[in-house]
Amino acid sequence: MADQKFFLSCKDYLVSGEEFDLFWSDKYEILETKPAPLDLSFYYSSDNYISHTDSKETFREKLYQRVKNFMLNKKLGWIKKYKMSGKLLDVGAGTGDFLIEAKKQGFTAYGVEPNETARGVAFHKDVNLEKSFKDLEDTNFDVISMWHVLEHIPDQEKEITSLYNLLTEDGILIVAVPNFKSYDATFYKEYWAGYDVPRHLYHFSQNGLTSFFFDNNFELVEKRPLIFDSYYVSLLSEKHKTGSWNYFRAFYTGLKSNMRARSSSEYSSLVYFFRKRQKP
Known part of the structure; x- marks a missing residue:
């Protein structure tokens, strides 16, 4: 993304302790993490990366899993406003719980998850996840969901083009991302866990995300807040800032x-619902 200027420096608190810089793109109000690591898999190699496990050992992990399970029905309720059934693809499916619930509620569910550890956990739940889109190129989906995934994707435009081609003409695309213009982001600044560098390669404002998707042939139909995210992100941010779980x-x-x-x-995280628009 062109016309970038320095915004903030952040630290990787999960794996490496390295510093990364965020640069502001005036065109889209989107931040980009630099330098982008050549081997991103290294930065996910931690037992504390909770979305790739089902761990419930600590109070924090139990809290996370309980909220995650509560939100499964909530998310599917939002989807059923647009589609009561059909083929659903979850991109970045983690350990597969969302797909399990989607199947229970009448969807034919598919998932993509590049992380081998997460795929292994899902496999033991009888959920088979693909490693990439390549195995799904001949399938079209009525619903495609990306729950806190887009910020991890290196080639954003290529990803959105793939999503466009996989989605049916009247399908719905759901994208959930953190919002760096939220109060908790501005309060914690470089300690804000929503930046999660370098795993989060891009960081979105509301205007930035909707404009970017519009330019890539999607139109926004609805936004919803993820209310619980501000509490969990603030908890992680406190740990980053003070070293304690306050x-x-x-x-x-x-x-x-x-x-x-x-x-x-300006909620901590938001869910965006998009439909295809006619290509110019």
């Missing part, structure tokens, strides 16, 4: 972020 302070900051977002709409 649960009460994190809860207060997450609550404050959600309260402010009621008027500003």
